[in-house]
Amino acid sequence: MENERDVLKRFQARTPYLRPLIDGIRDPAGPTTIVLRHLDSCLLEASVQQPLNRKEMKYALKRILEALSVMHKDGYVHTDIQLGDLGGSYPQDSEWAKSGTPIGAPIWSSPEVLMETPWNTATDIWSFGTVVREIFNDEILMSIVYLMEMIPQDTMTSFRFVTEREVAKEDKDFVLKIMQMDWRDRPTAEELLRDEWFRTE
Helix, strand or coil, rough: CHHHHHHHHHHCCCCCCCEEEEEEECCCCCCCCCCCCCCCCHHHHHHCCCCCCHHHHHHHHHHHHHHHHHHHCEEEEECEEEEEEEEECCCCCCCCHHHHCCCCHHHHCCCHHHCCCCCCCHHHHHHHHHHHHHHCCHHHHHHHHHHHHHCHHHHHCCCHCCCCCCCHHHHHHHHHHHCCCCHHHHHCCCHHHHHHHHHHC
């Protein structure tokens, strides 16, 4: 809680796209408590309940990148891409990052996190790519979850082989640009904000 409070205090005045800290309660007899603005849902859940159109999706995704960009400029790694939760955010030169401590939810985790090797801001970029991929598959998301449980892993098609019938070419190209196995090949949040993909539609 104290880490989340400190990270929010550091960044919330610099971007409106992080969940705001409303108050902090320090009781010597108990742990620190923080009060955050209530959020009814997350982007992924909202897009499953009522699919967002492309313009809305790109708007939301750009705001995620803008928040990450602010954090990354100071060398902070969000580690989970849920901008309503900064409890696991750490500087990339922290002992957590340098030792490869596992972070975030495995479904969003980068290769370096899964291999428990040092991680940095590029780890957030991989996680952002997984969010983009899932949001643009929202109409078939529940089917994918079902199929992933039913189909053996070794018979599944890699995302790079997905056809335009399943995912638009420009969306697929954008995701593949992000999800590079080697973190040094991934674009930064700043570079992605300038990408042509955000200027279409």
